[in-house]
Amino acid sequence: MELIDAILRAGAAKADEVEVYISEGESVSADLKRDRIENAGGSKGFGIGIRVVVGGRIGVSSTASPKDWEACLAAALASASLAHPQEWGGLPGPAPLPDAPQINDASLRLDAGTARSICMEMLEGAAEHDAAVTGGSASLARGKVTIANTSGILYEQERTSTGCSLECIHERSTGFEFDASPFMDLDPRHVGEQAAFFAEHGADAGEIETGDYDLVLSPVALSQFLDYVLEPALSGRNVHAGRSWLAGKLGETCIGEEISVFDDPSRRGLGSTRFDAEGVPARKITFFDHGVLAHYAYDLRTAYRYGQESTGSAVRAGPGGAPAIGVHTMVIDGPRDTVDDDRAVYVNDIVGAHTANPLTGDFSVELSNATWIEGGEFGEPVRSAMFAGNVFDLLGAVAAIGREERLVGSAVLPALRLNKQRLIGK
Structure with missing residues (x-):
């Protein structure tokens, strides 16, 4: 003191x-x-x-x-x-x-x-x-x-x-x-x-033909898309600078109508907090309410510059440098169901999410530790495949949200089932 x-x-x-x-x-x-x-x-x-x-x-x-x-x-x-x-x-x-x-x-x-x-x-x-x-x-x-x-x-x-x-x-x-x-x-x-x-499972992996497949994204795979695309797109700084696909879309349906996305600092997580990195009280911010874009994220500097109010979204990686806009505990919610009863390709992780375009949402990644899944049981592993698309289209194609959640970094996420997604195989 x-x-x-x-x-x-x-x-x-x-x-x-x-x-x-x-x-x-x-x-x-x-x-x-x-x-x-x-x-x-x-x-x-x-x-x-x-x-x-x-x-x-x-x-x-x-x-x-x-x-x-x-x-x-x-x-x-x-x-x-x-x-x-x-x-x-x-x-x-x-x-x-x-x-x-x-x-x-x-x-x-x-x-x-x-x-x-x-x-x-x-x-x-x-x-x-x-x-x-x-x-x-x-x-x-x-x-x-x-x-x-x-x-x-x-x-x-x-x-x-x-x-x-x-x-x-x-x-x-x-x-x-x-x-x-x-x-x-x-x-x-x-x-x-x-x-x-x-x-061990991946050693017997087989090839997959190029085509449209039902996928199950694990919470880990989902977090990569959120970290590199969705979170930057929600930043008020990027929005007002024209570096976000979400710019000018407040009040519009931008993702699946049954999906809500919010930052809830009161949820148990590694980023949970009572106040943000500038001393603004932290509170729940609903970014998407049943698919409708409701808010952007602001720190003090960006809010004052553009005539807005801080959303308590300032974060710091440490004491060095100025605060930046981020999230505390990202949550995806909606009606819960099983995601792996019917046959699908389970995507445990992805490689290359950092190359995704936060302005457009376009991505091209490689599946990691992918395997067929049905009835909750893993089947034949998939040797390799590329997955290309758009993150906002992906969030608009969610067929089911898993019942269980997992803490991944600064997020609490379920698995998602996506129907008819394009995979590039042999």
Whole structure:
């Protein structure tokens, strides 16, 4: 608190407004090389981000050293002097915050032995199939963010996270699986079993003819399309700059009429929060309501520039740099049903989603660990196939939304069934 007070007092003497963002964390991890623990250790991190506003000019700077805060403040002021002025309505003041989502596991202990045990459980699961482990990892982390400004905000939030992953190979076929959570509720054995299963299963893969097929997108595959196409398209900055297919479409039906898409920071997830990275109270934002585009996402800077209101959508990867527009916990909802009773190609993951065009929604990706599925059971694996199309058309062709959900990054997602999608095979 003394550090924050010193920065705010010194900054207020030279700037109209000052914001301080402090991120501190601690973690332990263990890494596998093949079936042995290669290394295990811990790390600590600390960072200060300072943002100043002078006559509508915004400057930012950061440092990992608390004793260098004065130089950091000077750098932020210098960057503001070089910035172009913009419309600015002020940093937010104190406001009621929503109820806290469960993102902090008080029982979590940062112990390298626990990380090692998670790795050993993954190896036990992998032993259920004929596949060799090539690598993997386990991690436990605890962190805290604090944000304060000259408008009177002082918020802090603690969170924990756990994660594990494993990669296996059988002949020339590979398999990968992971799990992540804010709590100590990972299922490492399942991670190992699934990674080894897909590696062994894929070794007998057959070719698929070019044609139209019913697909089941796993939550992992679906998340790739959301990360690289849908989220950027919902950004108010991209919309107003003409870099989004959704620009000018508020009130229009843009995806399937039974699908709703929203950001719900109160849902349990790795990005769940009570406030965004600028101190604006986080709240549920419905982007698509039964297929109709209802909102775009805004941070303060973009909202002021275009005469809008912040949606509490500012995020930071760390204290360095300025906040950016993002989502906290993306959710897709609608009528739930089984997605794999009837025969379809199950797409476990995709490769190349980063090449998709966020302006148009067009994509061309390679299927990874694809296999036929029917009656909830995996059948013949598919060697390789390309999947090309448009993400917005894809979300308009959803035939069913799976009943179960999975936490994938900053999203809670079901599997989706898509009918008559074009695959390019042999």
